[in-house]
Amino acid sequence: MTASYDIRPLGEHRCLLGESPLWHPDEQQLYCVDIPGRQVLRWRAGADVPDVFPQDSEPGCIAARAGGGLVVARRDGLWALGTANGQMQRLAEPPYDPARQRYNDGKPDAAGRFWIGALSDAREPEASLYRIDAAGAEPQLGGIVTSNGLAWSPDGRFIYRSDTKAHMVWRHAFDVAAGTLGEAQLFARFTPRAADQPLSTYSGRPDGAAVDESGAYWVAMFEGKRLLRYAPTGELLEDIALPVRCPTMPCFGGADRRTLFITTASDKRPADELAQEPWAGAVLTLRVDVPGLPAHRCSL
Numbered sequence: 003m004t005a006s007y008d009i010r011p012l013g014e015h016r017c018l019l020g021e022s023p024l025w026h027p028d029e030q031q032l033y034c035v036d037i038p039g040r041q042v043l044r045w046r047a048g049a050d051v052p053d054v055f056p057q058d059s060e061p062g063c064i065a066a067r068a069g070g071g072l073v074v075a076r077r078d079g080l081w082a083l084g085t086a087n088g089q090m091q092r093l094a095e096p097p098y099d100p101a102r103q104r105y106n107d108g109k110p111d112a113a114g115r116f117w118i119g120a121l122s123d124a125r126e127p128e129a130s131l132y133r134i135d136a137a138g139a140e141p142q143l144g145g146i147v148t149s150n151g152l153a154w155s156p157d158g159r160f161i162y163r164s165d166t167k168a169h170m171v172w173r174h175a176f177d178v179a180a181g182t183l184g185e186a187q188l189f190a191r192f193t194p195r196a197a198d199q200p201l202s203t204y205s206g207r208p209d210g211a212a213v214d215e216s217g218a219y220w221v222a223m224f225e226g227k228r229l230l231r232y233a234p235t236g237e238l239l240e241d242i243a244l245p246v247r248c249p250t251m252p253c254f255g256g257a258d259r260r261t262l263f264i265t266t267a268s269d270k271r272p273a274d275e276l277a278q279e280p281w282a283g284a285v286l287t288l289r290v291d292v293p294g295l296p297a298h299r300c301s302l
């Protein structure tokens with residue numbers, strides 16, 4: 003169950019809080035965001051240094067836009083980013099109070115709707131998971147602290163999601179034609195860190211995730227220094243030790259979709275930890291056996 007891989011950083015770039023890695027299905031290039039750094043980053047093929055698209059507000063996640071470029075979900079709403087020229091165009095206001103919440107993890111479904119969950123700055127259960135299409139943003143679930151972990155099964159009939167603060171991952175039946183979720187079924191549960199518990203014995207909390215062609219759910223364990231791979235049955239298949247305490251989200255990319263890119267965080271970490279983890283904030287890369295599912299395009 004404990005697996006080891008050849009894990010390397012993608013160049014020298016370090017994010018404060020890297021998130022939302024995306025292998026763009028049309029451009030065949032990697033993007034991600036640095037949330038507090040207020041940047042969208044792009045690695046051209048073979049490049050060690052990313053191109054930077056500065057943002058005026060914290061970007062929580064990105065999606066490939068059906069018409070080209072990206073949709074950027076920022077604290078202040080949804081924006082189209084022209085990746086050829088860096089131009090930004092506002093698409094929609096946020097459906098929450100941006101003084102209290104921001105968009106966090108999000109992905110398009112197979113029909114092009116953008117599903118995005120919010121995060122409560124005060125870490126109160128006041129955030130929602132939204133389904134967003136041309137008609138606007140409709141909350142689908144509420145009572146969330148930190149919405150995370152969105153991914154679909156290969157046949158699109160199930161959606162996974164987590165609340166990082168609650169230390170739980172759920173699976174719901176998903177109706178792609180209607181764009182609706184069924185009842186939540188608990189998929190994985192983790193033990194919150196006790197007040198006096200050393201970080202070295204904490205398994206972490208579920209952050210971003212991705213699904214491979216076999217249907218396995220790969221989830222980054224924030225503060226747990228690991229990536230877990232689950233079968234669709236909920237059986238833990240692999241426990242992969244990482245060289246960074248705070249991985250945030252995996253995504254599959256490369257021409258064969260067998261390179262796993264994992265964003266990580268360095269922001270607000272203790273100095274002794276950062277001294278031991280020179281790759282904190284890097285995008286980590288490793289090769290895997292089973293290809294990942296390609297990202298859907300957002301129709302906004």
Ligand SMILES: O=C1O[C@H](CS(=O)(=O)O)[C@@H](O)[C@H](O)[C@H]1O
Binds near residue numbers: 150
């Ligand atoms: O801001 C974020 O932080 C959380 C980590 S925490 O649980 O709030 O400490 C992370 O899960 C999330 O994805 C990120 O955007």
